[in-house]
Each structure stands twice: as structure tokens, then as C-alpha cells.
Amino acid sequence: MxxxxxxxxxxxxxxxxxxxxxxxxxxxxxxxxxxxxxxxxxxxxxxxxxxxxxxxxxxxxxxxxxxxxxxxxxxxxxxxxxxxxxxxxxxxxxxxxxxxxxxxxxxxxxxxxxxxxxxxxxxxxxxxxxxxxxxxxxxxxxxxxxxxxxxxxxxxxxxxxxxxxxxxxxxxxxxxxxxLPSPFLNLDGLIAAFQKKLFTPNEMVALSAGAHTIGSARCLLFRSRIYNESDIDSTYANQMRAHCPKVGGDSNLSPIDITTKHVFDGAYYTNLINKKGLMWRFHGHPATLAHSPARRVRSEKCAAE
Structure with missing residues (x-):
């Protein structure tokens, strides 16, 4: 093969x-x-x-x-x-x-x-x-x-x-x-990686978060978050643990957007506000994200044009 x-x-x-x-x-x-x-x-x-x-x-x-x-x-x-x-x-x-x-x-x-x-x-x-x-x-x-x-x-x-x-x-x-930005970067690291390519922080949000409203992630990349972090919805974390054991299953896939995993929409932003981010957490008041200019960035930014 x-x-x-x-x-x-x-x-x-x-x-x-x-x-x-x-x-x-x-x-x-x-x-x-x-x-x-x-x-x-x-x-x-x-x-x-x-x-x-x-x-x-x-x-x-x-x-x-x-x-x-x-x-x-x-x-x-x-x-x-x-x-x-x-x-x-x-x-x-x-x-x-x-x-x-x-x-x-x-x-x-x-x-x-x-x-x-x-x-x-x-x-x-x-x-x-x-x-x-x-x-x-x-x-x-x-x-x-x-x-x-x-x-x-x-x-x-x-x-x-x-x-x-x-x-x-x-x-x-x-x-x-x-x-290429690592999935383990913190906010400052992500902003720096995108600024290197002349993207603003708002555009980084559209790319790094918005584009992840579709697709899947390997257990290896989010295991630490669902087992060790507290800033995550407990019911959501338990759902993700069912497909990602503490040991083994590194390549098991889970949808990054559990709400509408095969639909390109804004659900991933809502999930972040509700502490259902698979690999990232949202810091700040919900209104900050809901009304951020990044929500209005045209979808072509997600294709890195």
C-alpha cells in the first residue's frame, strides 16, 4: 500500500x-x-x-x-x-x-x-x-x-x-x-507565528479557530487537555475520553467541532465560549469573541490566500 x-x-x-x-x-x-x-x-x-x-x-x-x-x-x-x-x-x-x-x-x-x-x-x-x-x-x-x-x-x-x-x-x-504553527502553542505563540506571515491577531483567530469548525484531531494532540485541564466542560471532556484513553489510542480521531463536525459554520466559536474547545480554551468575556471583528473576517482567510 x-x-x-x-x-x-x-x-x-x-x-x-x-x-x-x-x-x-x-x-x-x-x-x-x-x-x-x-x-x-x-x-x-x-x-x-x-x-x-x-x-x-x-x-x-x-x-x-x-x-x-x-x-x-x-x-x-x-x-x-x-x-x-x-x-x-x-x-x-x-x-x-x-x-x-x-x-x-x-x-x-x-x-x-x-x-x-x-x-x-x-x-x-x-x-x-x-x-x-x-x-x-x-x-x-x-x-x-x-x-x-x-x-x-x-x-x-x-x-x-x-x-x-x-x-x-x-x-x-x-x-x-x-x-507551521504547532497545536501546542499558547496564545502568544500563535499570534507570533501568524504575525511572521503578516496576519493580524483577528485574522489568526479566523484561521486558527475558524477553520477548525471542520476536521478531526488525533488523541495524542488533545489527551492532556481532556484529562488534566479544568477549564473544559466536564460532560464534553468525558465524551472525548471515550475515544481517547489515557494510554494508547494516540491516532484515534475525534471531531474538532462536536456540534456540526462536517459543516463549515461558526459553531466552533460557540463551542469555545462554552468550554468545549478540543485543543484550545477561550479566555475573556463571551462578548469579546461574539462581537470580535474576527467573526466578520471573510471566509477566504481560512484558505490562507
């Missing part, structure tokens, strides 16, 4: 590299390229593929919808995949570059190893697009659009995604280890 998975990732790597050529040859006026191969976000254009591959967005949406319908958790996985890509060296698909004998990518960095999912969905999307319009759509754009479509498929609001990213030929194992 591992061999098949590695083969798939290698196939995706080859296909994604095609996107580097496609984006650069398609337009030299609509985007500029950084040293890592990514496009300047200020020059991205939602209509980038309108002429060369007009069916691109529809194809991505259909395949994302199919994947999420088959497994709702995949929506959160695709959103997280895009986030873990963008937070290292920009939204450049570097997270898709697999390790080789002479290349060390980001997939085996501590925050990603045995954790990131959705590679096969990206691969299937890229394969279909290559048949429809060879050498045009970059994997970086696929990740960005798939993240948006995953949110919409789970009930969230849509947004216009700027397109024209170029796929990177580099990756940063050290950057993935140092820059």
Missing part, C-alpha cells in the same frame, strides 16, 4: 512540474514569479484560465464535490493541505514535492508527517485537467481552488480565487518545521 501511495505522489510530482511550464508560457503579463516559483498575489487573476482552460474551475469543483461526498473529512484535509503549503514559502505547491534520493521536501516535516491527506484528490484533478488542457493549470492553483470548493461543499461561503500561481521546484523542510 505504501508503495502505491509513493508511486501516486511521484506521478503527481511529474504532473505538477508541468504546471511550472504552463503558467510561465501562458502569460508573462498577468503574474510575476518569486525565487521559489510562486506568483505575486497582487497580480493573480480569477480569469487566468478563461481562454486556455475555461473548464478548469468546473472540473476542480466537480472532483472536489465527489471526494467530499465520498468522505466529508476530505474537505478539511484539502483545506489544511493548502494552508500547510502556503504557510511555508508561499502558495506554490511545494508541499506536493515528494522526497527523493537527492531532494528533501516538506511532507516528512514534523507538522506534516503521517498527517497531511488529500494528495490523491489533487493528483486526480491534475490528471483530468492534463487531458482537457495539457500543460496549463498549475498544482498551486488547484490547491487554492480545491480549498475554496471544499469549504463551499461543506456549507461555507465561496469567494473569488485569484489564479496564475506557478509551481515551485523547491521546498523547505526546515521552514515547514519552524513556520
Amino acid at each position: 505504501a508503495g502505491i501511495s509513493q508511486q501516486r505522489v511521484k506521478i503527481c510530482l511529474v504532473l505538477c512540474l508541468v504546471g511550472i511550464v504552463s503558467a510561465s508560457t501562458y502569460s508573462t503579463s498577468s503574474s510575476s514569479t518569486t525565487s521559489s516559483g510562486t506568483s505575486s498575489n497582487s497580480l493573480l487573476n480569477p480569469l487566468f484560465y478563461a481562454i486556455k482552460c475555461p473548464q478548469a474551475l468546473g472540473t476542480i469543483k466537480t472532483l472536489v464535490n465527489n471526494a467530499v461526498a465520498k468522505e466529508p473529512r476530505m474537505g478539511a484535509s484539502l483545506l489544511r493541505l493548502h494552508f500547510h503549503d502556503c504557510f511555508v514559502q508561499g502558495c506554490d505547491a511545494s508541499v506536493l514535492l515528494a522526497d527523493t534520493a537527492t531532494f528533501k521536501g516538506e511532507q516528512n516535516a514534523l507538522p506534516n508527517a503521517n498527517s497531511l491527506r488529500g494528495f490523491e484528490v489533487v493528483e486526480s484533478i491534475k490528471a483530468v485537467l492534463e487531458r482537457q488542457c495539457p500543460g496549463v493549470v498549475s498544482c498551486a492553483d488547484i490547491l487554492a481552488v480545491a480549498a475554496r470548493d471544499s469549504v463551499v461543499a461543506l456549507g461555507g461561503l465561496g469567494w473569488s480565487v485569484g489564479l496564475g500561481r506557478r509551481d515551485s521546484t523547491t521546498a523547505s523542510f526546515s521552514g515547514a518545521n519552524s513556520d
Whole structure:
């Protein structure tokens, strides 16, 4: 099974590299390229593929919808995949570059190893697009659009995604280890991690809390909270203990938002106020969170655009 998975990732790597050529040859006026191969976000254009591959967005949406319908958790996985890509060296698909004998990518960095999912969905999307319009759509754009479509498929609001990213030929194992926020960071640590990427504290709340209204977490990441901390609803803690024993079961999954685990909504904020945060607690008066500008941050922030 591992061999098949590695083969798939290698196939995706080859296909994604095609996107580097496609984006650069398609337009030299609509985007500029950084040293890592990514496009300047200020020059991205939602209509980038309108002429060369007009069916691109529809194809991505259909395949994302199919994947999420088959497994709702995949929506959160695709959103997280895009986030873990963008937070290292920009939204450049570097997270898709697999390790080789002479290349060390980001997939085996501590925050990603045995954790990131959705590679096969990206691969299937890229394969279909290559048949429809060879050498045009970059994997970086696929990740960005798939993240948006995953949110919409789970009930969230849509947004216009700027397109024209170029796929990177580099990756940063050290950057993935140092820059991706740890689930064990306290508030100051989270704020610092997001400020490094020029996000405000309000935007950090939208990303770090809001996006976790979907998805699951491993027992290993929240065991200490449900057994050792007092600032948590006791009934909720007991519910979580049923799937997360004190010893063993490290990989057992529990929904981060127990209220509407497969719906992209604001329930996670309400859960925090009610002391039902799986990995985080809320400090302050409930009105602070309920009326915070972070509640009004547009949902595209959750895709790290």
C-alpha cells in the first residue's frame, strides 16, 4: 500500500512540474514569479484560465464535490493541505514535492508527517485537467481552488480565487518545521507565528479557530487537555475520553467541532465560549469573541490566500 501511495505522489510530482511550464508560457503579463516559483498575489487573476482552460474551475469543483461526498473529512484535509503549503514559502505547491534520493521536501516535516491527506484528490484533478488542457493549470492553483470548493461543499461561503500561481521546484523542510504553527502553542505563540506571515491577531483567530469548525484531531494532540485541564466542560471532556484513553489510542480521531463536525459554520466559536474547545480554551468575556471583528473576517482567510 505504501508503495502505491509513493508511486501516486511521484506521478503527481511529474504532473505538477508541468504546471511550472504552463503558467510561465501562458502569460508573462498577468503574474510575476518569486525565487521559489510562486506568483505575486497582487497580480493573480480569477480569469487566468478563461481562454486556455475555461473548464478548469468546473472540473476542480466537480472532483472536489465527489471526494467530499465520498468522505466529508476530505474537505478539511484539502483545506489544511493548502494552508500547510502556503504557510511555508508561499502558495506554490511545494508541499506536493515528494522526497527523493537527492531532494528533501516538506511532507516528512514534523507538522506534516503521517498527517497531511488529500494528495490523491489533487493528483486526480491534475490528471483530468492534463487531458482537457495539457500543460496549463498549475498544482498551486488547484490547491487554492480545491480549498475554496471544499469549504463551499461543506456549507461555507465561496469567494473569488485569484489564479496564475506557478509551481515551485523547491521546498523547505526546515521552514515547514519552524513556520507551521504547532497545536501546542499558547496564545502568544500563535499570534507570533501568524504575525511572521503578516496576519493580524483577528485574522489568526479566523484561521486558527475558524477553520477548525471542520476536521478531526488525533488523541495524542488533545489527551492532556481532556484529562488534566479544568477549564473544559466536564460532560464534553468525558465524551472525548471515550475515544481517547489515557494510554494508547494516540491516532484515534475525534471531531474538532462536536456540534456540526462536517459543516463549515461558526459553531466552533460557540463551542469555545462554552468550554468545549478540543485543543484550545477561550479566555475573556463571551462578548469579546461574539462581537470580535474576527467573526466578520471573510471566509477566504481560512484558505490562507
